[in-house]
Amino acid sequence: MSxxxxxxxxxxxxxxxxxxxxxxxxxARGHDLILVARRADRLEKLASELTSAFGVTVRTVIADLSSDAGVAQVADIPASDNSIDMLVNNAxxxxLGATMDIAPEAIDTLxxxxxxxxxxxxxxxxxxFLARNRGTIVNIxxxxxxxxxxxxSVYSGTKAYVLLYTRGLQAELKDSAVRVQAVLPAGVATEIYDGTILPLDQIPAELVMDVDALVDAAPAGLDRGEDVTLPSVSDLDLWTRFDDAQEALFAASQTGTPAPRYGV
Ligand SMILES: NC(=O)c1ccc[n+]([C@@H]2O[C@H](COP(=O)([O-])OP(=O)(O)OC[C@H]3O[C@@H](n4cnc5c(N)ncnc54)[C@H](OP(=O)(O)O)[C@@H]3O)[C@@H](O)[C@H]2O)c1
Structure with a gap:
């Protein structure tokens, strides 16, 4: 028996x-883990909790993903570990603030x-993933x-990139069994607001999702076959209409001539 x-x-x-x-x-489903971040103490604590609770193997990798070296260090891992079948791009x-007030170095990091x-x-x-024709990428x-x-503005631009990049990958991979999911949360109660001009206590509590609720919804969206998961949106028809409008706008741009309103 294998x-x-x-x-x-x-x-x-x-x-x-x-x-x-x-x-x-x-x-919890018995999968081993590789956890990546800069704060070693936090990763080690989580790794030991998960190992104790679920008996899985957890490896921690301390890497700064704002640096070429840190990205290269993590990018090398899938090449040498063919057990990896899920990547959660969450970091x-x-x-927050007026773009001109943000230090150039902070923009570079973002x-x-x-x-x-x-x-x-x-x-x-x-x-x-493609070689084995299986695997899932979750882009947050x-x-x-x-x-x-x-x-x-800059943060919004980076997340627009995540969405469009993910949509492009989904089109590229449509004939394979490899899945790519975009998860688009609204406000979630995490440390990302700490020290910003918008601390969590200044956001109406009813607009902020509990982090565990968000993380229950995101894999449920994947299980439902969603390419784009909007955990806090009830009316999914809004997404369908938005997506259709983008398709229609793109199709309408394929004319090769200036529109009549320009008088060209
Ligand atoms: N909270 C929200 O309202 C919300 C809403 C929509 C989307 N999101 C997205 O959700 C994702 C997770 O954010 P969160 O809300 O959970 O915030 P968080 O608690 O601040 O977590 C951010 C994580 O990213 C890691 N990280 C940041 N800079 C890094 C770097 N240079 N190298 C390696 N790891 C780095 C942090 O680890 P270290 O500091 O230890 O490196 C931390 O583990 C982000 O992509 C965020 O944009 C959040």
Whole structure:
């Protein structure tokens, strides 16, 4: 009798918030884990809790995903571990405030973690996933992906990237069994608001989702076959109409001539 093949989920940003909560789901189903973040103490504590609770193997990787070296360190992992069949691209940062008030270095970090790391890690995982024709990438976006917030212009732009990049990958991979899901939460009670111009206690509590509720909904969306999961949105027809409108706008742009209103 052959042993059940190992299955491992690699979760970035697992030291707090959504990533720490998300890591418990695959662990509860018996999957091993690779947890990535900068704060070693937080990762070690979570790893030991998950090992005790579920008997799974948990490896921690301390890496700064705003740096080329940190991204390369994590991107190397899927090449040498073919048990990885899930990548949760969750690590992210936000910068709230007027764009001109944000330090250039903070903008660079935002772009590096939210866009570059997510892209490079998904490419790194896809090699093995496609070769084995199985695997799932979960990209954590955010609702400013479709409605830029003036207090978070750069952050909104990074999350629009996550959504469009994910949509592109889904189209590329439509003939394979590899899944890519975009999860677009609205407000979730995590440390991401700490020290910002919008601390959690200034947001109406009814607009903020509990982190465990969010992380219950996100895999449920995947199980339902959703490509884009909007955990706090009840009327999914809104998404369908938005998606259809984008398709129609794109189709309408394929004319090769300036529109009559320009008088050209
Ligand atoms: N909370 C919300 O309202 C909300 C809403 C929509 C989407 N999201 C998205 O959800 C994701 C998780 O955020 P969260 O709300 O859970 O916030 P969080 O509690 O602050 O968690 C962010 C995670 O990302 C990691 N991280 C940040 N910078 C990193 C870096 N340079 N290198 C490696 N890891 C880094 C952090 O770990 P270390 O600091 O230990 O490195 C931490 O584990 C983000 O992509 C965020 O944009 C959040």
């Amino acid at each position: 042993a059940t093949p190992r299955s491992t989920a690699l979760v970035t940003g697992a030291s707090s918030g959504i990533g720490a909560s998300y890591a418990k789901r695959p662990a 992210g940062v936000s910068c 772009l590096a973690v939210n866009i570059i790391a997510l892209t490079r890690l998904s490419c790194a995982a896809l090699g093995g 976006g955010s609702v400013p992906a479709f409605k830029a917030l003036p207090s978070a």
